[in-house]
Amino acid sequence: MHIVADENIPLLQAFFADQGRLTTLPGRSIRREHLLDADALLVRSVTRVDPALLEGTPVQFVGTCTIGTDHLDLPGLATAGITVASAPGCNARGVVEYVLSCLLTLSERTGLPWRERRVGIVGVGEVGSRLAATLGALGVECVLCDPPRAARGEAGFVELDALLAQVDVVSCHVPLTRNGPDATWHLLDAPRLMALQHGTWLINSSRGPVIDNHALSVLLAERPDVQVALDVWELEPQVDTALLKLCALGTPHIAGYSLDGKLRGTEQIYQAWCRHRGEQPRLTLQALAPEAGCAQLQFSAETPAQWMLEKALRQVYDVRDDDARFRAMMMPLAGQSTGAAFDTLRKDYPLRRECPQVRILHADGEGQAALMAAAGFNV
Numbered sequence: 202m203h204i205v206a207d208e209n210i211p212l213l214q215a216f217f218a219d220q221g222r223l224t225t226l227p228g229r230s231i232r233r234e235h236l237l238d239a240d241a242l243l244v245r246s247v248t249r250v251d252p253a254l255l256e257g258t259p260v261q262f263v264g265t266c267t268i269g270t271d272h273l274d275l276p277g278l279a280t281a282g283i284t285v286a287s288a289p290g291c292n293a294r295g296v297v298e299y300v301l302s303c304l305l306t307l308s309e310r311t312g313l314p315w316r317e318r319r320v321g322i323v324g325v326g327e328v329g330s331r332l333a334a335t336l337g338a339l340g341v342e343c344v345l346c347d348p349p350r351a352a353r354g355e356a357g358f359v360e361l362d363a364l365l366a367q368v369d370v371v372s373c374h375v376p377l378t379r380n381g382p383d384a385t386w387h388l389l390d391a392p393r394l395m396a397l398q399h400g401t402w403l404i405n406s407s408r409g410p411v412i413d414n415h416a417l418s419v420l421l422a423e424r425p426d427v428q429v430a431l432d433v434w435e436l437e438p439q440v441d442t443a444l445l446k447l448c449a450l451g452t453p454h455i456a457g458y459s460l461d462g463k464l465r466g467t468e469q470i471y472q473a474w475c476r477h478r479g480e481q482p483r484l485t486l487q488a489l490a491p492e493a494g495c496a497q498l499q500f501s502a503e504t505p506a507q508w509m510l511e512k513a514l515r516q517v518y519d520v521r522d523d524d525a526r527f528r529a530m531m532m533p534l535a536g537q538s539t540g541a542a543f544d545t546l547r548k549d550y551p552l553r554r555e556c557p558q559v560r561i562l563h564a565d566g567e568g569q570a571a572l573m574a575a576a577g578f579n580v
């Protein structure tokens with residue numbers, strides 16, 4: 202068995218070493234000639250996989266250790282009879298924590314309390330539903346838009362234009378799709394961007410082309426009241442540095458980059474590979490990476506619960522750090538290629554755990570335990 206894999210898949214050796222020969226390569230440089238004797242291809246979001254890449258190769262299994270699948274030609278691979286697996290929900294918790302950090306930061310900068318903002322969630326799947334549950338538990342009002350779910354008869358959703366007209370925050374969690382009635386390419390186009398309420402906070406951690414980036418630049422030049430946080434970019438790894446300058450927060454597609462999320466992605470693809478082979482999975486993430494790096498936080502019983510929450514959330518993930526590092530790398534490259542710097546920031550990303558891996562000790566003060574548990578901490 203020969204498995205070709207992106208070099209940025211953590212625990213690849215631990216999960217796959219006894220499955221056969223492993224070849225690792227930078228995801229963006231995987232070509233057909235690397236796959237001429239490969240049985241399986243394991244990728245992340247930066248490798249475009251279509252029948253042309255696999256033509257004339259023995260590859261029968263493609264696994265992506267990511268939630269998103271827009272880099273895969275799913276119909277083409279299905280027609281070619283290739284088994285395809287992705288990792289639904291693997292890093293959804295990390296994205297939720299990225300959004301929480303954006304809310305905290307924009308609140309600090311505008312002076313508007315984040316828990317009093319009405320949040321519009323566009324796309325209510327693995328990420329959007331977890332975000333809605335967490336915000337709801339924290340007492341934040343949410344408005345939900347998900348036409349495919351609404352079309353299946355599920356209740357509780359509004360149309361996108363109705364959502365835009367009534368929310369203070371818009372957070373996008375849709376897959377990138379280009380066809381069909383619910384296609385999301387340029388879902389937020391010029392007219393919809395112009396329709397944003399005064400002072401809206403717009404957060405995109407789905408895929409860059411979900412927002413028309415040119416129209417967004419035009420909007421921000423005219424509407425400094427709108428605060429934008431972009432984790433994903435229309436032409437990434439190329440970044441429009443003029444747009445970045447206009448954004449309140451900018452990051453290099455790392456919203457879901459918790460260690461826990463990445464490890465779950467590898468485990469899910471290992472399990473899918475075992476299913477494909479008709480074998481029982483022998484290995485588990487819990488056995489391979491037990492509790493490493495888990496943290497504990499302690500506050501005094503007198504600490505106000507809200508202050509404790511914000512301090513703890515920032516300890517877990519603070520988007521201001523990623524924004525500062527991103528700007529420092531990107532802005533000097535204005536007018537040049539940003540691809541290598543973008544990829545370096547992602548490859549060398551600092552270790553980040555998720556709230557459930559952080560134990561809060563002695564949350565005995567008024568309201569502390571309930572608020573910390575609502576945010577997802579281990580209380």
Ligand SMILES: NC(=O)C1=CN([C@@H]2O[C@H](COP(=O)(O)OP(=O)(O)OC[C@H]3O[C@@H](n4cnc5c(N)ncnc54)[C@H](O)[C@@H]3O)[C@@H](O)[C@H]2O)C=CC1
Nearest residue numbers: 268269324325326327328347349374376383406407456457
């Ligand atoms: N920036 C990052 O690090 C990460 C980004 N992502 C992106 O986030 C996307 C969403 O992730 P999940 O929630 O796990 O996906 P999911 O597939 O579980 O949920 C997506 C939801 O969007 C809905 N949807 C589809 N078209 C829509 C439309 N036109 N308007 C509103 N809703 C629509 C679907 O019905 C579904 O409920 C992924 O496809 C991926 O592109 C995911 C993880 C990390």
Ligand SMILES: O=C(O)C(=O)[C@H](O)COP(=O)(O)O
Nearest residue numbers: 245246247267268269292457
């Ligand atoms: O899971 C997804 O979908 C994402 O967007 C991941 O954060 C992508 O991570 P990479 O595969 O680009 O490392």
